[in-house]
């Protein structure tokens with residue numbers, strides 16, 4: 407599909423989100439759309455997909471001006487849109503979800519289940535998902551698989567343009583490989599892709615051209631082979647970012663947290679380690695190795711079954727997140743949707759909710775303090791919003807992630823656990839988060855960082871713990887390990 411967007415403008419209320427944006431996508435091209443959190447990528451995509459109506463500008467598809475302004479009308483044109491925040495109906499089967507709103511019917515007008523299941527099985531096959539049954543409930547699938555089903559939907563409508571908004575943020579490495587194989591295969595058949603990702607390596611691997619937005623404005627379009635990472639960072643941020651990782655020397659204090667043989671059936675076994683104040687312990691491993699599960703065990707969101715947790719040298723019982731909070735533990739979980747952000751509440755409310763007690767005196771909340779605190783986080787994390795009164799649902803995905811972080815930082819924990827803290831955030835914000843981790847470490851906070859990005863977890867941690875198949879197989883000073891060694895431990899459990 408050949409798409410030309412020109413002079414696109416969009417405002418919400420009196421906030422201009424897009425000004426004079428141009429975008430062109432060629433037949434069989436993978437076109438990457440890049441920009442910082444809040445730059446306007448998802449908004450532009452939603453205009454193309456018929457979710458939002460543009461204020462001005464033109465869209466032509468295969469040379470014909472279009473004014474499709476509903477999702478259905480855009481699908482009719484062959485545009486499929488896979489959301490940044492997945493919208494699946496958990497209690498439906500894969501087949502029902504796939505055919506939702508376009509069920510196949512037999513000549514009597516009844517839903518033709520056999521034919522739907524047949525078509526569904528064929529699609530699953532095409533996507534290398536033959537091990538899934540059309541009857542499987544969506545809730546039984548990992549986010550990665552749910553994403554694949556969304557792509558199957560695109561195939562079902564014979565889409566000629568597939569829009570993927572941060573499709574890999576929740577995928578395992580293996581699922582990413584499968585996705586890329588499918589993208590290449592469809593591309594060879596002439597399907598075009600509009601691809602949004604904050605991961606540079608994916609952009610360079612997959613895309614033919616790149617368009618960059620900054621603050622709702624068009625910065626430029628280039629051939630992927632003509633630019634390098636630094637060029638893109640400069641286009642996106644208007645500056646260059648060097649020394650991404652600036653971890654200071656650790657001055658570890660007393661042992662803040664100790665795990666002794668922590669275990670939970672089927673999730674992790676026999677996990678023991680110590681963590682000192684003023685130290686960053688990184689957790690590396692493949693997705694599914696049990697890292698997040700251990701963190702949930704420490705935080706009590708899914709309490710451990712066996713073993714002991716000691717905080718500041720004393721054994722503690724942690725059965726709920728409340729117990730963990732009482733012991734000064736905070737946990738920024740990997741899945742934003744489970745993070746208890748209240749999308750209809752504003753930034754101030756979301757940021758200060760878990761720490762509200764510290765803003766109250768004799769039952770009265772100090773509103774002025776709430777405001778200053780929220781503004782402090784907005785400034786520090788560069789949260790892009792029109793004001794602290796903005797509802798959270800109106801923030802871009804990456805900026806919502808920053809609010810999660812702000813909210814937990816505000817509880818001033820002794821022990822801070824961060825699970826994939828930079829997923830979906832842009833490179834400038836990444837740097838900011840690394841700097842914050844470093845500052846907290848100097849203030850004596852004991853920190854655990856789980857990350858699937860090897861350079862990240864090695865760049866910011868003093869010690870590294872590596873998990874393989876639900877066991878902790880290695881723990882050592884980070885600077886005694888090479889990336890290759892870490893990968894070997896993660897893949898095989900041994901060196």
Ligand SMILES: Nc1ncnc2c1ncn2[C@@H]1O[C@H](COP(=O)(O)OP(=O)(O)OP(=O)(O)O)[C@@H](O)[C@H]1O
Nearest residue numbers: 418423443444445446447448449800801802803804
């Ligand atoms: N319905 C809305 N009302 C008000 N402001 C909005 C609304 N939707 C989006 N915005 C604002 O528009 C800007 C662009 O948001 P958008 O979601 O397009 O960013 P993005 O480039 O996709 O960012 P990310 O990388 O974080 O996903 C943001 O500042 C956001 O707060």
Ligand SMILES: [Mg+2]
Nearest residue numbers: 448490802803
């Ligand atoms: Mg977005």
